[in-house]
Amino acid sequence: MRVIALTGGVGAGKSLVLSILENEYKAEVIKADEVAHELMKPGREGYVKIVETLGDHILKADGTIDRKILSQCIFRDDRIRKAVNEIIHPLVWKNIKGKISSSQAGLIVVEFAIMGEKAEVGYDEMWYIYASEPVRIRRLFENRGYEREHSERIIASQAKEADYLARCDRVIRNDGSIEEIRDQLAEILNNRGQNET
Ligand SMILES: CC(C)(COP(=O)(O)OP(=O)(O)OC[C@H]1O[C@@H](n2cnc3c(N)ncnc32)[C@H](O)[C@@H]1O)[C@@H](O)C(=O)NCCC(=O)NCCS
Numbered sequence: 001m002r003v004i005a006l007t008g009g010v011g012a013g014k015s016l017v018l019s020i021l022e023n024e025y026k027a028e029v030i031k032a033d034e035v036a037h038e039l040m041k042p043g044r045e046g047y048v049k050i051v052e053t054l055g056d057h058i059l060k061a062d063g064t065i066d067r068k069i070l071s072q073c074i075f076r077d078d079r080i081r082k083a084v085n086e087i088i089h090p091l092v093w094k095n096i097k098g099k100i101s102s103s104q105a106g107l108i109v110v111e112f113a114i115m116g117e118k119a120e121v122g123y124d125e126m127w128y129i130y131a132s133e134p135v136r137i138r139r140l141f142e143n144r145g146y147e148r149e150h151s152e153r154i155i156a157s158q159a160k161e162a163d164y165l166a167r168c169d170r171v172i173r174n175d176g177s178i179e180e181i182r183d184q185l186a187e188i189l190n191n192r193g194q195n196e197t
């Protein structure tokens with residue numbers, strides 16, 4: 001079993017790379033953000049602690065956490081982001097470790113945008129998906145409707161490029177076309193073997 005950690009900032013193209021790895025390389029994909037959302041559903045460990053810490057103004061009428069409100073809290077206030085991260089991230093990594101140890105897949109890819117010290121899930125190599133900030137801001141505006149200011153706030157809250165580069169074994173460049181991404185993945189996984197960094 002080979003475990004690849006896949007990281008990069010918002011809008012860099014992680015989901016795109018994951019979909020290619022899942023569909024064309026039969027990888028099992030684990031998304032940290034999806035795990036976090038599971039753990040923030042009513043009654044789950046993350047939900048209880050986050051509501052205790054932030055208060056019930058973050059809840060919708062049906063009792064679920066309102067992601068719009070949580071997003072505004074997280075990206076407008078560093079202290080709130082840190083508090084939420086401290087609650088949710090240890091639970092996320094524990095859950096992901098469990099998923100990896102019970103998996104039978106030959107290739108597992110764990111995706112996360114956050115480079116905290118606790119982001120250690122026993123991976124074999126870490127890939128950094130890179131696209132320049134202007135390209136990311138444009139794609140997020142065109143495809144997700146994010147205003148420039150919102151994208152810039154998220155980018156400011158995430159690891160800097162130098163931090164990603166210092167931690168990663170491999171850089172996948174995604175400033176160009178989807179075909180260029182496919183070519184890079186084929187070269188890494190087919191031609192030169194999965195072990196090479
Ligand atoms: C902040 C939330 C509410 C935003 O939800 P929303 O549906 O608007 O957008 P989405 O989930 O697509 O997130 C947008 C992007 O924000 C970035 N992001 C999410 N959480 C964080 C965070 N804690 N710190 C920095 N960036 C983050 C990621 O690049 C993500 O892809 C949501 O992402 C969330 O619940 N985050 C807390 C859980 C978490 O830390 N997840 C990250 C992996 S553990």
Ligand SMILES: Nc1ncnc2c1ncn2[C@@H]1O[C@H](COP(=O)(O)OP(=O)(O)OP(=O)(O)O)[C@@H](O)[C@H]1O
Pocket residue numbers: 008009010011012013014015016017113139140143144174175176177178181
């Ligand atoms: N090479 C590319 N060419 C054109 N569009 C792209 C390319 N790569 C990514 N995109 C588009 O840019 C947007 C952001 O990409 P994606 O969702 O894969 O980023 P991400 O790193 O997963 O972001 P997040 O951290 O928010 O999850 C998507 O709409 C995606 O379709």
